[in-house]
Amino acid sequence: TLISFGAVYDALGEKQKALEYYNTALPLYRAVGDRGGEATTLNNIGTAYNALGEKLKALEYYNTALPLYRAAGDKSGEANTLVSFGTAYSALGEKPKALEYYNTALPLYRAVGDRGGEATALVSFGAVYDALGEKQKAL
Structure with missing residues (x-):
């Protein structure tokens, strides 16, 4: 649900608000060991930072998401x-x-x-x- 809220705010152009929701969801995915959800959340965070012009920060999140996706197949x-x-x-x-x-x-x-x-x-x-x-x- 938090990811859905983040996605809506992201679509509305409210990237900071989207980041709040994504960053709230991230530790929950990690706590339950949901690597796919964690990877998607990391990618979403990176995409929000990319849209905010913070390309290097976005790359950091993509670098963290990519091996999780690969591990999950x-x-x-x-x-x-x-x-x-x-x-x-x-x-x-x-x-x-x-x-x-x-x-x-x-x-x-x-x-x-x-x-x-x-x-x-x-x-x-x-x-x-x-x-x-x-x-x-x-x-």
């Missing part, structure tokens, strides 16, 4: 976090690094049949190639 969660990494690195001007993360995420989305995630990764590729001036590749 959650390929979709892993792919989402990889795309989040790519988005942060792209915003930091590290376009080649962003492409590496998108390139790692894409086959994971395909492996689990997540067409929406696959589309997100492809659009992200396009945006980076466009920013690099590689218009044909972006298309």
Whole structure:
């Protein structure tokens, strides 16, 4: 429920309020040993910090979430976090690094049949190639 409140505040653009809810939920997931919930919460916190312009702080949370997703065998969660990494690195001007993360995420989305995630990764590729001036590749 706390995550749902956080998601609503996040969607409303109230990132600080979302962070309060996510940070309240995080120790509860840890207390009950729910690694998937913990990973999702960490990714959500990172995404909120990313939106607030705190890219390096966001990367810290993604770095904590990623091994939890991998340990749980959650390929979709892993792919989402990889795309989040790519988005942060792209915003930091590290376009080649962003492409590496998108390139790692894409086959994971395909492996689990997540067409929406696959589309997100492809659009992200396009945006980076466009920013690099590689218009044909972006298309």
